[in-house]
Amino acid sequence: MFVDKAKVFVKGGDGGNGIVSYRRELYVPNGGPAGGDGGRGGDVIFVVDEGLRTLMDFRYQRHFKGERGERGKVKGMHGAGAEDMYVRIPPGTIIIDEDTQEVIADMTRNGQKVVVAKGGRGGRGNMRFATAKNPAPDFAENGEEGQERWITMELKVMADVGLVGFPSVGKSTLLSVVSGAKPKIGAYHFTTLTPNLGVVDVGDGRSFVMADLPGLIEGAHEGIGLGHEFLRHVERTRVILHVIDMSGSEGRDPFEDWIKINEELKLYNPILAERPQIIVANKMDMPDAEAQLELFKEQLKEFGGEIEYDIMPASSLTKQGVQELLYKAADVLATVPEAPLIEEVKEVAERKVYTMEKKEDDTFTVRRENDWFVVESPAVERMMKRINLNTYDAVMRFARTLRKMGVDEALRKIGAKDGDLVHIGEFSFEFFEGTDYFYE
Missing domain, CATH: 3.40.50.300 (P-loop containing nucleotide triphosphate hydrolases)
Known part of the structure; x- marks a missing residue:
């Protein structure tokens, strides 16, 4: 059966979690933190195989998920990065983002590759957060979630x-x-x-x-x-x-x-x-x-x-x-x-570069809803997913980050006072002017 159109879900592997660990060797007093970083998640990569002539395989498998990176190890050792997932597609396939309808790539040459879902970065272990003021941090980061999206593939036969x-x-x-x-x-x-x-x-x-x-x-x-x-x-x-x-x-x-x-x-x-x-x-x-x-x-x-x-x-x-x-x-x-190639598709495919390695957007908005305040920021919510807020050290670091971003000052301008509730994503905090947030 000839199939020339398919819709599939792709997700890069999540990064491995960093860990909290300390050196405990004999005759090494105050060994300090030694928790290693987690490994990166595997990318989902589409590669052209000139032996294929149809998208038939995608009728039976519609989900492609990269492997998760290995968690960090003791003694400062990093977890292994996951292997990338390679998915074979026929030449002549155009890959389109289902949500934005943007052309990701126009795949025409045998062996041509494109990353359609980037794996997440590994979380940092506690040895990464040691400072002069806090030489033994008791927290580590979770791995970053891999990129996920629905994509549509359209096959245009490659014939002379x-x-x-x-x-x-x-x-x-x-x-x-x-x-x-x-x-x-x-x-x-x-x-x-x-x-x-x-x-x-x-x-x-x-x-x-x-x-x-x-x-x-x-x-x-x-x-x-x-x-x-x-x-x-x-x-x-x-x-x-x-x-x-x-x-x-x-x-x-x-x-x-x-x-x-x-x-x-x-x-x-x-x-x-x-x-x-x-x-x-x-x-x-x-x-x-x-x-x-x-x-x-x-x-x-x-x-x-x-x-x-x-x-x-x-x-x-x-x-x-x-x-x-x-x-x-x-x-x-x-x-x-x-x-x-059709000119419009060729130009888009050549100039677009898809990557998750980009600068974080630190913009945020604050608003008041009845007796509480709401902070909305994609960057802050991503950070919260990576930080384990069950430890005091992690909460204090999170509070300092918000203060540097200017969230404290923005909340005070719209009337936030000591003891007021502040909602960020799925979490609630108490606001104390001039000090820190405390996890509720």
Whole structure:
């Protein structure tokens, strides 16, 4: 089964906790603190594997969580960092943050890697907090939580040549004739519901990958008939083979079909209108096909003026003109740069750098609610998660940090007095002007 879209949850591993420990060797009086730091949590990393062609695996596993770092050890030894988790994805996958809809990365090259969820830093042991005033601190930090997010992955097949056209014009039959691919073929519309890939051997030492893309209809750029699901894959192709039923076997006008499909491509993304295109006049073995082709050429000349279009008559059934078509496609491919990307996605993917190693935001807000006061600050709440507030030393350090940030002064300005309750996250404290907070 071909799957080209998936939504998964990723979480970096939590950092290991630092520990409280003291040196107790014989003949070492007042050994001091010796609690080591915790190890970092493992990152979740997506890596491109050119052997994959679908997001099928993500239908069965939707959660990826990095390992937690090891807790600190005695005698000042650090805990080991966790191994990173590597998740294989197919080339052509775009990774999007579900909440912000920002493009995290555009994965196109084999072996390309991107960190989608950073592991948390390890907590510091008590030896890190020793000072002249407090040479034996009785507290340590907890490990930082790993980054977590929901992400959406969209796969756009990586093919050199893409077959586009209305349903039942012979795209699947053509792919089956020129490659070893075995797409489903039937005498009804939308036989092909997912892209099929095949490797084409031109016969003169050249080869390329061809994709049979599901049939398009009018309004596809607006999502009609699964249009967005189909058009997504056209963006990756280097050359477009526009297959047309030149016999008009279903009462269709070949020239109108050509106009409509090109309009859908242009409306979906204007860059597709600039992609090299070869017109494949298919079903030339059918009656009236020759007359229709001559009429098509006249209409095309009037429409394009001085623009010259490559028209290749062919028949997938009798293989008439198929070899000439392959030579032409290979010649055009030789003039097109490798792996063209949609410009907007390429720019975002190249300039964005995702990391959690950034400066803490020390901003905060204070407000009064009835008889108590509320302090809101993401930085303070993150700090509270890392500090074990069950010890007096830890509470005093936390209070000093708030004072340096200016929280005390801000609370006094809005009327906080001795004994008033101050709420920060899930904790409550008593405020004493000019001294410290005390955990309640």
